[in-house]
Amino acid sequence: DQQVKQNSPSLSVQEGRISILNCDYTNSMFDYFLWYKKYPAEGPTFLISISSIKDKNEDGRFTVFLNKSAKHLSLHIVPSQPGDSAVYFCAASDGFGNEKLTFGTGTRLTIIP
Amino acid sequence: ETGVTQTPRHLVMGMTNKKSLKCEQHLGHNAMYWYKQSAKKPLELMFVYNFKEQTENNSVPSRFSPECPNSSHLFLHLHTLQPEDSALYLCASSQDRDDRNFPFGSGTRLTVV
Numbered sequence: 001d002q003q004v005k006q007n008s009p010s011l012s013v014q015e016g017r018i019s020i021l022n023c024d025y026t027n028s029m030f031d032y033f034l035w036y037k038k039y040p041a042e043g044p045t046f047l048i049s050i051s052s053i054k055d056k057n058e059d060g061r062f063t064v065f066l067n068k069s070a071k072h073l074s075l076h077i078v079p080s081q082p083g084d085s086a087v088y089f090c091a092a093s094d095g096f097g098n099e100k101l102t103f104g105t106g107t108r109l110t111i112i113p
Numbered sequence: 114e115t116g117v118t119q120t121p122r123h124l125v126m127g128m129t130n131k132k133s134l135k136c137e138q139h140l141g142h143n144a145m146y147w148y149k150q151s152a153k154k155p156l157e158l159m160f161v162y163n164f165k166e167q168t169e170n171n172s173v174p175s176r177f178s179p180e181c182p183n184s185s186h187l188f189l190h191l192h193t194l195q196p197e198d199s200a201l202y203l204c205a206s207s208q209d210r211d212d213r214n215f216p217f218g219s220g221t222r223l224t225v226v
Contacts, residue, residue: 002155004155041219043205043216043219043220044156045217046213046215049213089155091156096210097210098144098207098212099146099158099161099168099169101213103156105153105154
């Protein structure tokens with residue numbers, strides 16, 4: 001039973017437009033959420049995170065939104081650039097320690113020049 | 114370069130073989146992790162070592178045997194694997210167990226034939 005779901009395996013967006021990646025979760029005990037980015041032949045790298053006490057966190061072109069009532073978070077990338085083409089993983093945690101992280105299956109984002 | 118190095122990058126082994134995966138970090142991190150990524154599945158945590166002590170074994174079959182001889186090196190010993198064990202095996206490290214910005218290695222793509 002997947003507690004963190006990324007229902008869109010892939011997404012294509014025109015360069016310069018907004019990319020919106022979605023993530024849903026089922027465990028109401030999750031209190032910290034993260035996004036990781038993975039290029040082919042490389043490991044995932046941390047991108048941005050948000051605590052459950054917030055509903056938005058921004059870092060440059062990347063913004064994560066959290067809707068606790070809907071158990072939904074999203075990552076917005078604007079404007080999208082070709083270098084953003086990668087697989088994006090959503091992860092959630094329900095306590096102290098990285099062993100508490102639960103990952104989604106990932107969404108492959110392709111930015112079309 | 115994330116500072117976490119995994120070797121080999123690719124490995125093909127028979128079901129009766131014994132092989133080892135190696136992970137190395139010289140970031141001064143105290144925690145190291147093994148993850149498994151199978152096709153269309155989320156990243157699954159396998160093992161966690163904190164200050165060279167195993168703190169998590171996520172119900173991993175005994176045909177996978179981790180070893181952490183020092184805080185910079187982590188091994189995953191493999192024996193009598195099954196074809197369904199074919200996956201990408203990722204190593205990660207972090208300063209402490211709660212450091213979410215934890216770098217991953219590029220992974221070992223394992224194929225069991």
